[in-house]
Amino acid sequence: MKKLLITIIIAVAAICTCQAQLRYQCQNAPDAEVTVVSGGVMIDIDNGAATLMLFPQGFLSSYMYYAATGVSALFTSDLTSMLLYVGGQTYQYTLTAAPANASPGFNYPPVPAPVYTPPAGGYDYSPSEADKAYYRNEIRELRYKIKDAERSLRMYERNMRRDPSISSSQLVQSQRRLIDTYYERLHWLESQLY
Numbered sequence: 001m002k003k004l005l006i007t008i009i010i011a012v013a014a015i016c017t018c019q020a021q022l023r024y025q026c027q028n029a030p031d032a033e034v035t036v037v038s039g040g041v042m043i044d045i046d047n048g049a050a051t052l053m054l055f056p057q058g059f060l061s062s063y064m065y066y067a068a069t070g071v072s073a074l075f076t077s078d079l080t081s082m083l084l085y086v087g088g089q090t091y092q093y094t095l096t097a098a099p100a101n102a103s104p105g106f107n108y109p110p111v112p113a114p115v116y117t118p119p120a121g122g123y124d125y126s127p128s129e130a131d132k133a134y135y136r137n138e139i140r141e142l143r144y145k146i147k148d149a150e151r152s153l154r155m156y157e158r159n160m161r162r163d164p165s166i167s168s169s170q171l172v173q174s175q176r177r178l179i180d181t182y183y184e185r186l187h188w189l190e191s192q193l194y
Contacts, residue, residue, distance in 0.1 A: 024082050024093035032084065032093055041066050043073065043084070052086070132193060139189050146182045149175060 021044075024032045030046035040055040054066035054073055064075045074083040082093040127135070153175045160168040 022079060023096050025096045026084075026091045026093040029084075029091040029093070032082070034079075034082070041073065045086075127192060135189050135192050139186060142182055142186050142189065146179060146186070149179045149182060153179065 022034045024034060026032075032046075033044040035042045035044070037053075040053055043052045043054060044050075045052070052068060052071050054068050054071060056064070056066055066073045066075070070086070072085045075081070080095045082095075084091045084093060153172065156168065156172045156175055160172055
């Protein structure tokens with residue numbers, strides 16, 4: 001399935017580039033011509049000195065990866081840059097010439113802009129009646145939780161006075177933090193109502 005998908009992508013690339021040759025150059029390296037063909041890419045190095053046929057191996061984030069025995073090429077998705085590993089060395093090529101009738105890379109159709117007109121008079125940011133009902137219900141439940149947590153805190157404090165220990169002190173501190181958290185949430189909910 002993966003190879004079929006990659007083959008389809010290569011076929012689309014071949015159609016988009018119209019079987020065109022893309023010229024790449026790199027300083028201190030021979031020039032390269034890349035032709036997208038069915039099943040892979042053909043790289044012609046230094047006007048026929050060496051011809052390599054590379055097959056797709058997958059995608060690495062936004063790069064296309066082609067390889068054959070001892071040779072590999074990594075293209076950016078727009079085909080403007082190529083890393084070629086051959087003969088134990090890696091060369092970084094840059095696109096220098098593309099056919100005039102086709103732009104390199106995949107040509108996606110433009111996405112039409114959505115037609116949207118804001119409502120006259122601006123936006124109403126006040127909460128709806130359903131939102132207000134939700135906030136009131138949450139406030140009611142949170143106040144019950146606060147009363148219950150405060151009752152537990154008083155019990156923990158009494159136990160700590162009778163039997164002081166580190167664990168009872170930690171229990172009191174964690175209960176106080178819980179109550180503080182409840183109050184913060186309560187203040188936020190109340191601010192949403194107005």
